[in-house]
Amino acid sequence: MFNVDWNTKFLTEWDDKIIDLAKSEGLDWYPINYEICDYYSMIGHMSYHGMPSHYGHWSHGKQFEVTHQRYNLGMEGLPYELIINSDPSIAYLMRENAAYLQLLIMCHCVGHSDFFKHNRMFKDTRAETVIQRFRNGKKRIQKYVENPNIGIEKVERIIDACHAVQFQTDRYPFMKKSESEIRKKYVDLINNDETGKYKNFDINRVPLEPNYDILEFVSKHANLEPWQQDIIEICRDQAKYFIPQIQTKIMNEGWASFWHYRLMHKLELPQKYHIPFLKSHNQVVRPHIGGLNPYHIGFEMFKKIEERYGLEECFLARETAHDVSFLRQYLTQEDCYELGLFSFAKNRDQYEITDISDDEGWKSVRDDLLAQVGTNGIPVIYVDEVEEGNVLVLRHDHDGRDIDLQHADEVVLHISHLWGDVVKLYTEVEGDTWEI
Numbered sequence: 001m002f003n004v005d006w007n008t009k010f011l012t013e014w015d016d017k018i019i020d021l022a023k024s025e026g027l028d029w030y031p032i033n034y035e036i037c038d039y040y041s042m043i044g045h046m047s048y049h050g051m052p053s054h055y056g057h058w059s060h061g062k063q064f065e066v067t068h069q070r071y072n073l074g075m076e077g078l079p080y081e082l083i084i085n086s087d088p089s090i091a092y093l094m095r096e097n098a099a100y101l102q103l104l105i106m107c108h109c110v111g112h113s114d115f116f117k118h119n120r121m122f123k124d125t126r127a128e129t130v131i132q133r134f135r136n137g138k139k140r141i142q143k144y145v146e147n148p149n150i151g152i153e154k155v156e157r158i159i160d161a162c163h164a165v166q167f168q169t170d171r172y173p174f175m176k177k178s179e180s181e182i183r184k185k186y187v188d189l190i191n192n193d194e195t196g197k198y199k200n201f202d203i204n205r206v207p208l209e210p211n212y213d214i215l216e217f218v219s220k221h222a223n224l225e226p227w228q229q230d231i232i233e234i235c236r237d238q239a240k241y242f243i244p245q246i247q248t249k250i251m252n253e254g255w256a257s258f259w260h261y262r263l264m265h266k267l268e269l270p271q272k273y274h275i276p277f278l279k280s281h282n283q284v285v286r287p288h289i290g291g292l293n294p295y296h297i298g299f300e301m302f303k304k305i306e307e308r309y310g311l312e313e314c315f316l317a318r319e320t321a322h323d324v325s326f327l328r329q330y331l332t333q334e335d336c337y338e339l340g341l342f343s344f345a346k347n348r349d350q351y352e353i354t355d356i357s358d359d360e361g362w363k364s365v366r367d368d369l370l371a372q373v374g375t376n377g378i379p380v381i382y383v384d385e386v387e388e389g390n391v392l393v394l395r396h397d398h399d400g401r402d403i404d405l406q407h408a409d410e411v412v413l414h415i416s417h418l419w420g421d422v423v424k425l426y427t428e429v430e431g432d433t434w435e436i
Helices: 008-024 039-047 058-072 099-118 130-146 151-165 179-191 214-221 226-247 249-266 271-284 294-309 311-320 323-330 333-338 362-370 405-419
Strands: 032-037 082-084 089-094 342-347 350-356 381-387 391-396 423-429 432-435
Touching: 008 032, 008 099, 008 249, 032 039, 032 099, 039 058, 039 082, 039 089, 082 099, 089 099, 099 249, 099 271, 099 311, 130 151, 130 226, 151 214, 151 226, 151 405, 214 226, 214 381, 214 405, 226 249, 249 271, 249 294, 249 311, 249 323, 294 311, 294 323, 294 333, 311 323, 323 362, 333 362, 342 362, 350 362, 381 423, 391 405, 405 423
Parallel strands: 032 089, 391 423
Antiparallel strands: 082 089, 342 350, 381 391, 423 432
16 A cells, blocks of 8 residues: 555546646647656656557566666666557556655646647657557467467567667658659650760669668568568558657757746645656756756756747747757757866776867857768668679668677677578778778
């Protein structure tokens, strides 16, 4: 039993107040279904990314055990809230939380759900079907595990390989042409070529243009069993669901924090709730020593935008931007200075500061930040061609940062398992071409 100062009737009454207030403020979100769970269940939900149904994999169990052990040792806390991008949204409330914290979380979740519903990066996540898709994927994978001709080892090896490259895909929404449309494009260019530019163009090259969606290419062109293709598509669909969350972490948490702060102040809370709410809020949005707290950066940026341009601009940013474009457009030298941002690099066995947010260095600090946020921290690898002998050639889109060669070796082995043949990866190491 837990000594809590709330019940479901209490939560329902306050939820009604929060809904009325949030609507009057202009927020528009998916309906939210709240589920009450204890800390042990919350760790389980975290391990499966909050999904009520998700395919089994050893990595989920590992994450559960690590989090559970660290929590019991006092080395790690649990998130105040966990909400998933679905229609309706599903949010989890820990039974151990005090009443004021449940109210803060409910306001925070309204902000998240509003962001999910309106931010353009989420438009293709198909929130209305995500629960069913994940459930169906789990059932199909479990069927393959139980098939005596396939079994868990083969299934998990495919999933391991998919996880290694799941975010090597098209990262931003656009109208992608099919292979037949791309082929028609080049046939027309060749037929209408008056300059000789396409005289030696190989129309039979595969692919005709770099393909940044590795799992899609492998699924279409590798010699795979139907069950292998199906698992690849399940993992690929999962990655496309989660990529927008990676790309908008600062904005998403900042928007939710901005609105829980605003709503909680306007709810006319009793003093016994308001003071501890302020303490929890300050803990959530405080700067992190030696790292970036997305809650802190996002919350402060939306406050700055409201001060400079008005609340309407906040809504516009919420709808149109992702973390990179958001910071590039709105982060100023003054902000960099007030947020205490600086750049650093490792020099032998120690770190040294390379730039600070002064007149000369703030743009470099901002650019270094942009290179790390969203999916910019994930190397870009694409399919370049299939050479004679069915050799799959990949290239690293080098941006000045070298990749970890040992890690790259392991990734190439995973892709080779999916491809069923030799795979080459070309990158740069200290300015020289390197083949893996």
